[in-house]
Amino acid sequence: MNDTIKHQLEHRTYREFTGEKIPEDTMNTLFEVANRTATSVGVQSFSIIRVTDPEIRKEIAEVCHQEYVARAPELLIFISDCYRNREIAKEQGIDTPVAKGIDRFFQGVSDAVLAAQNMTNAIESLGMGAVYLGSILNDPERIIELLHLPELTFPVLGLGFGYPNQEPLLKPRMPFELKVFENEYQVLPSYMEALKEYDEEMMEYYDLRDSNRRRDTFTHQVLVRFEQVIEKRTEMLRVVKKQGFDLNVGE
Numbered sequence: 001m002n003d004t005i006k007h008q009l010e011h012r013t014y015r016e017f018t019g020e021k022i023p024e025d026t027m028n029t030l031f032e033v034a035n036r037t038a039t040s041v042g043v044q045s046f047s048i049i050r051v052t053d054p055e056i057r058k059e060i061a062e063v064c065h066q067e068y069v070a071r072a073p074e075l076l077i078f079i080s081d082c083y084r085n086r087e088i089a090k091e092q093g094i095d096t097p098v099a100k101g102i103d104r105f106f107q108g109v110s111d112a113v114l115a116a117q118n119m120t121n122a123i124e125s126l127g128m129g130a131v132y133l134g135s136i137l138n139d140p141e142r143i144i145e146l147l148h149l150p151e152l153t154f155p156v157l158g159l160g161f162g163y164p165n166q167e168p169l170l171k172p173r174m175p176f177e178l179k180v181f182e183n184e185y186q187v188l189p190s191y192m193e194a195l196k197e198y199d200e201e202m203m204e205y206y207d208l209r210d211s212n213r214r215r216d217t218f219t220h221q222v223l224v225r226f227e228q229v230i231e232k233r234t235e236m237l238r239v240v241k242k243q244g245f246d247l248n249v250g251e
């Protein structure tokens, strides 16, 4: 097994970091990695905002309901960016509704997500740790406002990272055989039955870990997540439309 795969199989989320600053040349390397990532049809529909202003960080941490967000040595927000390409077309005299359609929107989202994961692999390979912040979507409108995001952009994911100040346990995953199929999707007669052993493993994990120790299982967590409705997240489509996207274009 090579070092890349070893690091990938050791992946865990880190949420607490030492105060050690990440050297600027390392940051530039990480930005090069993000920039080198595969990109849908080659049009590079993502941008990254490096948030260094403590006031903005504080506000973002409030949206996330996670105070450690403000403390992470580095905080990046990955943006689905269809604005830049619309402007490039406009400067050439073309203003087409395709620029705001569903296809472009998802291209921007997948570009942003892949760049984030590519960068995360690099971060982990350098002995650092990272936490994704889907919680920026607790209030996407506030994030848009804070970062002055223009139309045809949308914040997809945050990423906090630095040198770890904790040693979290590896969080178990269900066996990949439950997620990887050959040729066609396999529907199981009972997922609760198929996940029995995994639930036991997760129970042990929750019981052993340092923070938020509890008795819990994977299948129960699935339920909890369905029960937790964050109101502003239910308005995501409205905000996407407010940003100028028209997801009916392309039908």
Ligand SMILES: Cc1cc2nc3c(=O)[nH]c(=O)nc-3n(C[C@H](O)[C@H](O)[C@H](O)COP(=O)(O)O)c2cc1C
Pocket: 011, 012, 013, 014, 015, 064, 066, 131, 132, 133, 134, 135, 136, 157, 170, 171
């Ligand atoms: C899209 C995405 C969004 C996430 N958002 C958050 C978040 O807002 N806050 C957080 O603490 N962890 C977040 N995580 C981390 C997950 O909770 C974590 O990956 C998962 O529990 C598995 O744990 P592990 O990464 O340690 O294996 C996110 C992960 C992903 C992939």
